Amino acid sequence: MTKAVAKRLKALRQRMSNKGIDVALFWDPDNQYYLSGFRAISYSRPIVYLVYKDKTHYIIPELERDHASQMAEVDDFFIYHEKLQDHDKDTNYLQPLNHIMDDFPKEHVLGVEMDIVPASAYQRLIEKGFDIKDVGEDVIDLRSVKNEEEIYWLEQAGYLSDIALEASFHHVRAGMSELEFDSYGDQQLLETASDEYPDLIIGYENWTCSGIERSSMPHLYSSTRRFEQNDVVVHSRQVWINNYRAENERTFLIGNPTKEQKKCLALAIEAQRVGMEAVKPGVKAKDVDIASYKVFEEAGYGEYIQHRTGHGLGLSEHEEPYLRFDNDLVLQEGMCYTIEPGIYVPGAGGFRHSDTVIVTKDGCRSITTYPRELEDMLFPNH
Amino acid sequence: MTKAVAKRLKALRQRMSNKGIDVALFWDPDNQYYLSGFRAISYSRPIVYLVYKDKTHYIIPELERDHASQMAEVDDFFIYHEKLQDHDKDTNYLQPLNHIMDDFPKEHVLGVEMDIVPASAYQRLIEKGFDIKDVGEDVIDLRSVKNEEEIYWLEQAGYLSDIALEASFHHVRAGMSELEFDSYGDQQLLETASDEYPDLIIGYENWTCSGIERSSMPHLYSSTRRFEQNDVVVHSRQVWINNYRAENERTFLIGNPTKEQKKCLALAIEAQRVGMEAVKPGVKAKDVDIASYKVFEEAGYGEYIQHRTGHGLGLSEHEEPYLRFDNDLVLQEGMCYTIEPGIYVPGAGGFRHSDTVIVTKDGCRSITTYPRELEDMLFPNH
Structure with a gap:
């Protein structure tokens, strides 16, 4: 991980801690780049970057795997697929997102970019019963x-x-x-x-x-x-x-x-x-x-x-x-x-x-x- | 209004009626263009297009007013402003959105593009107590x-x-x-x-x-x-x-x-x-x-x-x-x-x-x- 990304993650985690946020989920391509070093050219296949207190994850389509692995030093990748051969694996981004959320303790507080995350994903987070806070404003601050x-x-x-x-x-x-x-x-x-x-x-x-x-x-x-x-x-x-x-x-x-x-x-x-x-x-x-x-x-x-x-x-x-x-x-x-x-x-x-x-x-x-x-x-x- | 846009609005309204949707709110630039004839180059200032059973509205920043008026035959524009002279008018898009929603009957059913509308806006719609349904899939169908x-x-x-x-x-x-x-x-x-x-x-x-x-x-x-x-x-x-x-x-x-x-x-x-x-x-x-x-x-x-x-x-x-x-x-x-x-x-x-x-x-x-x-x-x- 570059020093700059490490420093940004440290500053983000300080802000997450101040707000009582356990995991922050990022949808914005530029925020993802800022906090991980990876940027794709197209997001018609959604990409989600998760920052925990002590680790980071990417939910990512298969065709971005190699590029993301090269650019982002992330602790784990959750890949979703779109070819017949992989029909029994995750085939859209909400599946790994669901698995991950199912492992969270119920009292987890999630941070999301309220002005970015689409309603369809937000609705799922709500339905799981998590408390949700805005973390978009914090990254705006850091990036400024x-x-x-x-x-x-x-x-x-x-x-x-x-x-x-x-x-x-x-x-x-x-x-x-x-x-x-x-x-x-x-x-x-x-x-x-x-x-x-x-x-x-x-x-x-x-x-x-x-x-x-x-x-x-x-x-x-x-x-x-x-x-x-x-x-x-x-x-x-x-x-x-x-x-x-x-x-x-x-x-x-x-x-x-x-x-x-x-x-x-x-x-x-x-x-x-x-x-x-x-x-x-x-x-x-x-x-x-x-x-x-x-x-x-x-x-x-x-x-x-x-x-x-x-x-x-x-x-x-x-x-x-x-x-x-x-x-x-x-x-x-x-x-x-x-x-x-x-x-x-x-x-x-x-x-x-x-x-x-x-x-x-x-x-x-x-x-x-x-x-x-x-x-x-x-x-x-x- | 061009014939094509009129035909699309008619087809959309048929689908809204089938789903019991009273008003559909569109955030997606391409859907807005498809259903109104207007497209901006930048959406850092949000633009919302509202399709009612019998009229259409745009919530739009002042700098897009002339362009939108030229391209879209819309029944009403709700303008928000960003200069000192207009400090006592609406200065961000959520203000006109709120006024408009306050005039809706409580039993109104809203249609939104669930994969597009940002959580911050969606949360407001929920808090107002409206029923919400996805209308994004309908426009995908029409556009296909x-x-x-x-x-x-x-x-x-x-x-x-x-x-x-x-x-x-x-x-x-x-x-x-x-x-x-x-x-x-x-x-x-x-x-x-x-x-x-x-x-x-x-x-x-x-x-x-x-x-x-x-x-x-x-x-x-x-x-x-x-x-x-x-x-x-x-x-x-x-x-x-x-x-x-x-x-x-x-x-x-x-x-x-x-x-x-x-x-x-x-x-x-x-x-x-x-x-x-x-x-x-x-x-x-x-x-x-x-x-x-x-x-x-x-x-x-x-x-x-x-x-x-x-x-x-x-x-x-x-x-x-x-x-x-x-x-x-x-x-x-x-x-x-x-x-x-x-x-x-x-x-x-x-x-x-x-x-x-x-x-x-x-x-x-x-x-x-x-x-x-x-x-x-x-x-x-x-």
């Missing part, structure tokens, strides 16, 4: 502060995302589709990663929304829509390497933007700068959100905000804690957040940059560094 | 038989996946990384899609596992590992267009494969052929699985099978029903399956093709057509 190795991988993800943005922006022109714009970045990213990071897993996601109508909706898949002359475009990219993610988003203007569009983008850039400046240990998550919010509000654009200023980042696409107006969480060194205040203005479009920052001893450091000033975001029509 | 329009999009996904495979295979050589191999297909796919399918959303996923050790594990992310001389490689690709997916997988051999490797790949190809031949209306899902299984079993390779012969395909990466030895489901015209029997042989590697087939009146038709014979799968070392 990154160690040195995690920060290293976040930085590499940030570096690769910068390279991808540079390649996409190198080719920007009216007439190319959103997905083609993305693909230049993808290709450069994979080429660079293949050269510099041998034998590692790497991935990415893009969401590019072009034109006034599409950019005004914060979350859309990239499409085959072609950039038009004088378009506003919000390009979002997440890159992950060795499971850790960075987010890098830029809003840019093609051709001759309106005065209003330039003003909105300048405001979003300023709101992001102010948000970043607010980040340091000791301030609350809400302080960062409100700092960015006020930039829009004071300019008369408060009503065009649709979302919080940022989210935690690490193993998941969006992870808690969130930078929201109502979150009293105190920031600590080693936390990782996106800073991405945005406005969505009828007739003008959407305006939002996102960068990924690590909280440092006395402020924060952005691990995504692609240029973000207004003059960097203006491109000719051809 | 595709209509003409769905089959059209599945076919386009199949076509694009073929184009991607052709581009990747055009460049195959020892020395390129798994991710570079993927990227040739990605780029060609996006270029073709941008030309031929304007203003549509398109995406893809690849999992390429090269070398004996990696190919022996059925499910791994593509990595920066470089193909070596005489490698065995399992390349998997899913492409989706307008939300519908096709899967296209090929195992190929670089350089001078061993006799054993050629034999294993020939067996996997034969098992797939036999599986496809078994598919027709009236046979059971298990018959297809067992037909493929027997090819391996009779050649003495049964113990190296790790997974079922195939899964349903449509909106989700893997969807029910599954082609498993224990599934008595009777196949119907319009169903869509992957046929992908595989073996994973110590010292030799993994061997699995996957194609996507539509069940026709008297057999099946593959919507992925990239060459699949042994001689098509042999590539020189350089």
Whole structure:
């Protein structure tokens, strides 16, 4: 077992003990990875990770056995099968789960991720008569502060995302589709990663929304829509390497933007700068959100905000804690957040940059560094 | 509302009525899309779709409001907010969910997707005292038989996946990384899609596992590992267009494969052929699985099978029903399956093709057509 996983399990068990939890059962793929070192690509066959006071178990489909054995140092695997030859063994994940629970003393207290575990499994735990407590919030807490190795991988993800943005922006022109714009970045990213990071897993996601109508909706898949002359475009990219993610988003203007569009983008850039400046240990998550919010509000654009200023980042696409107006969480060194205040203005479009920052001893450091000033975001029509 | 969505809602309501369900609540993104026409890209902010006997509601975060209003013709939206200005409105999804439930008569019976709805929400429904029944199995049933329009999009996904495979295979050589191999297909796919399918959303996923050790594990992310001389490689690709997916997988051999490797790949190809031949209306899902299984079993390779012969395909990466030895489901015209029997042989590697087939009146038709014979799968070392 890696030192990092051992340390996390120790911290988890301390929290389990404080809450009187005897066994914690994890369904969330990212929590499983964090606490065991193993992650699958697909969970249509459910995988459950069990953490006891003194041992760990995996309930896992046969096709993941070798991979899990290689990645996770677990005390026991309970395999379920799906081929005719094994018809007399366990053939779905609820069977080993039942056997295991039948061996628990009746007074056992179970910890589960209440926001994750599906009702069908939860109902079984209830029917067995066990007391159940939430353990999801504890792993959110643990995951929120990154160690040195995690920060290293976040930085590499940030570096690769910068390279991808540079390649996409190198080719920007009216007439190319959103997905083609993305693909230049993808290709450069994979080429660079293949050269510099041998034998590692790497991935990415893009969401590019072009034109006034599409950019005004914060979350859309990239499409085959072609950039038009004088378009506003919000390009979002997440890159992950060795499971850790960075987010890098830029809003840019093609051709001759309106005065209003330039003003909105300048405001979003300023709101992001102010948000970043607010980040340091000791301030609350809400302080960062409100700092960015006020930039829009004071300019008369408060009503065009649709979302919080940022989210935690690490193993998941969006992870808690969130930078929201109502979150009293105190920031600590080693936390990782996106800073991405945005406005969505009828007739003008959407305006939002996102960068990924690590909280440092006395402020924060952005691990995504692609240029973000207004003059960097203006491109000719051809 | 589109005709297709209206028809699905009618069929769902018939099933709800048969089960005595008054309101069905959906958490699954693909079920929501199927029953409303709206799909978001991210669900870290939960979205709930409610189907009543005579109306539909969405509980939705503010940033999805415009997109959802455009895509889904719903009778009412319950918006929750996350900016300071709206601190006195609902600020998380459980608040509107609570208001709505408080208006239900106490004797209401609720339908939920028991394998999807998270325990935290389920616990609230229980505490309110409602009877709860599973409605997930009903939507699985409805989704399993595709209509003409769905089959059209599945076919386009199949076509694009073929184009991607052709581009990747055009460049195959020892020395390129798994991710570079993927990227040739990605780029060609996006270029073709941008030309031929304007203003549509398109995406893809690849999992390429090269070398004996990696190919022996059925499910791994593509990595920066470089193909070596005489490698065995399992390349998997899913492409989706307008939300519908096709899967296209090929195992190929670089350089001078061993006799054993050629034999294993020939067996996997034969098992797939036999599986496809078994598919027709009236046979059971298990018959297809067992037909493929027997090819391996009779050649003495049964113990190296790790997974079922195939899964349903449509909106989700893997969807029910599954082609498993224990599934008595009777196949119907319009169903869509992957046929992908595989073996994973110590010292030799993994061997699995996957194609996507539509069940026709008297057999099946593959919507992925990239060459699949042994001689098509042999590539020189350089």
